Amino acid sequence: MSMELEVVPAGLARVLEELPLVDHHVHGATSHDLSRTAFEELLGESDRPVPDWMTRFDSQLGFAVLRHCAPVLGLEPFCPPEEYLARRARIGAHEANRLLLGASGVGHFLVETGYRAEELLGPSGMAEASGAPADEVVRLESVAEQLAAAGCGAGEFGRRFAEALWERTGDARGLKTVAAYRCGLDFDPAPPSADEVAAAAGRWLEEGGRLRDPVLVRHLIWTGLERGLPLQFHIGYGDPDIDLKRSDPLLLRGLIELAEPTGVPLLLLHCYPFQRHAGYLAQAYPAVFFDVGLALTHVGARGSALLAESLEVAPFAKILYSSDAWGPAELHHLGALLWRRGMARVLGEFVLEEEWSVAQAVRVATMIGAENARRVYGLGG
Amino acid sequence: MSMELEVVPAGLARVLEELPLVDHHVHGATSHDLSRTAFEELLGESDRPVPDWMTRFDSQLGFAVLRHCAPVLGLEPFCPPEEYLARRARIGAHEANRLLLGASGVGHFLVETGYRAEELLGPSGMAEASGAPADEVVRLESVAEQLAAAGCGAGEFGRRFAEALWERTGDARGLKTVAAYRCGLDFDPAPPSADEVAAAAGRWLEEGGRLRDPVLVRHLIWTGLERGLPLQFHIGYGDPDIDLKRSDPLLLRGLIELAEPTGVPLLLLHCYPFQRHAGYLAQAYPAVFFDVGLALTHVGARGSALLAESLEVAPFAKILYSSDAWGPAELHHLGALLWRRGMARVLGEFVLEEEWSVAQAVRVATMIGAENARRVYGLGG
């Protein structure tokens, strides 16, 4: 920890610095070199080209890269973007990944493989580059789309999706749904009937394209609940494909209540700017967990404010860590580093204000950073 | 005030420490001893059993109990939950209530008696245990349900509810509605016709159960407005029976505008996480007031952040204090204590930053902690 954090009690600072985090929702690091344009386009969630009158380095995330990743690559903090990118190009993607993933201090990755996986390291590549174990989280919509691509009749879609899911997830630690992107979270929460599924599958298989039909999305989710692995939901902040107001986690209340008898853990990812809504749900329903991943990286210097808002009504056993990094290993490193620094500031302040003891702060840091995920996903350790 | 608050100007700290608060919305303290399970279930709003892999002591509220209530019972701060509960059991509920209610420094309780009142001290019991006066706030829905239980025809329901309300509220200081729980706040704001009320009453009296029909809820509210006592609304944070997104106070705009000619004060309770929405309404409409009770207790060390968000656009004459404590007297004590500490931090920071004078800070603390409620409810003093 650097000097400005010296008010953080030493015991807490050390635990936060050294804790082997479980990154319970992450994608692979990019396996190839990135041009400036490609790199910059990944410093943000927008899929629009960066206008020529601006650079995404002028953002909290861009500043965090120059502040915190430059030293990992052997440069001074706050170096110019050009210097950073030149250095990165010189050492190459492989070495950059090794340095940045190693510096993250993550002890276990749960890698979601459902989005443009061919450009990224898979779980085994992540394990090799980082030296930490990596397991897989399978995206429901990708399994269905692969089934459609391989050829499937409408009437058999329901059955064959279940078969494909069981087969695909033999070693998986969890499932993920991007219902928020595909149809918004304001869908009818009840499981659809077999007839409804067949009819919707018929329309989709004929039209092609991404799976967006709410009936099919619901079918995937309910089949996922039967599969029984912890189920992750994309919530809130993401690329412009999302209608943010329809990704409010409060919209999931009906599904959460219907799913309660299954006992399947439901993990609300990212949640920004609805982190308080997610905390409320985690407080109300035993099966609900949440994190503030992705946004934590993107808000940079505001990370401690965001983490503080996640530490309100939810019991501490219901909060997890994730980076949701995708692509540049800078994002994997910053997710972990900003979590460590932000938690040190927030918990350190609780201690300084004599609201918490140091022992309580250490306990909560360990729960959120690793123990809760180990329990939910059965990771041992 | 403890040492970490020494930056708070002494004059402000003393006022906040000693101010006899008006807790304008509170329930009774539990009159009987509580098992660990029972106690822990009341450390949170969820009505679900606590899973065996967690304890609700691992929460902001749980930590606040160990930090701030343990010393009131003669224990060290941050003692283990087991030690705290053993001590509480040893001295008994009666003594725990006396110590904790006394330590709260509340000068006047307005006790809402409409929810499981048989397990709790009533207004006179609260007055006796605390040494402070206690008056009653009557829940509209409970009066209607008692009427139904006593027997009432559909056609006479409208008239008899009004009679029962007038009779029940002879000494009451205010009314309360839980419309947010029963049908959500997105109801048609206009008063229903007598025919609509009779028809809805007919359906409800035949089916039984809790009063949930929006027509009847509206009838209760409009009858309450005729009664003319200050009318409290549950808003936001509560148990899982609530659909949080339908408890946003902005949904009350139509009713607030229709009710303006009555001049009845409308008090938005709790409001988390919609406290800024409530502040906006309090700024816009002379009759609207609000507090951040309940949530303030549950967010523990984050209390000052929550209070700070309540001090934005609303005039200071429109903000009140409440604990919304229900059950363990720890909640009554913590509501008051976290308000005092949180306000000291927030207002002390305004002074330190040279944005406010000490005199202004003292004035605002006194208004919000006591004077505004005394004026709205006509408490004198």
Next chain:
Amino acid sequence: MSMELEVVPAGLARVLEELPLVDHHVHGATSHDLSRTAFEELLGESDRPVPDWMTRFDSQLGFAVLRHCAPVLGLEPFCPPEEYLARRARIGAHEANRLLLGASGVGHFLVETGYRAEELLGPSGMAEASGAPADEVVRLESVAEQLAAAGCGAGEFGRRFAEALWERTGDARGLKTVAAYRCGLDFDPAPPSADEVAAAAGRWLEEGGRLRDPVLVRHLIWTGLERGLPLQFHIGYGDPDIDLKRSDPLLLRGLIELAEPTGVPLLLLHCYPFQRHAGYLAQAYPAVFFDVGLALTHVGARGSALLAESLEVAPFAKILYSSDAWGPAELHHLGALLWRRGMARVLGEFVLEEEWSVAQAVRVATMIGAENARRVYGLGG
């Protein structure tokens, strides 16, 4: 900068103190003297009379006037309201305007003239009183209402509105819409057909009153997009005429996407309490910009918290400064002063925490305070 800000790095403090801001959305200062009642009614957005049991001086905005404007008029900070108003009356509106507008240090005003302009200084009056250039922003709805008042047939409304808009905006720097007030932002985003416009115009021209029909509002917006000047949207916080929940900027997603091919900058004004929603949109869509004007003035000592929330996911090239002052020149001064002080605190803290360099902080302050607006509106300099 005063002493409490001494932790702010000197280089950053000086830049923030001296920066000639571009106030990209402001109204004129009141040209005449104001009674206590008139002055106090302008310390807030509510159009309701101030109840006799309160004063709007007891608010963040009222406190900020006494703290920061009193010294500009030669009084001690925190003087009583009576003393402040007496002094203001003695020197007269003309001198008060000169002192307060001069003290704001604004380098360029973009004056929106569409609301009760007859009571206010126009752009030339603002330039004269402040010594800084002032250009005009034209409100679409006002142009349409003037056309209706002058007489216009339903069938020719579409064409004649376009003619009037082009004629009225020859020298204008931007356009403004108050769709949020008139029909809420949940309107169909597509441009209406000529027949729909003629039919809606027929109804409106017969009924009279303000232009509220969503078809006509959409027509104004789409004609404004054709005109091609930067287009400002009222978002969020405002007087009770607004239904706040229908002014959430996330409701504009459809329009933003349909308008992307035009390349017209869309500027979301105020945004409180939806500033994070606005930041998300500014991050996602190249054409979207936003500010936290109006609210910044009204939250007074909480200004730094509000500014901090605006500095999360949006790139720094997408954030602007405005006061949205209307009437008393205190509001013009406070907008600028609270922005300077708030930014010094927030950016100073980022530097102190070693997350940002001083050079980065200076760069971002300059971008948000002036450069971004100069680029968007083509102001040169």
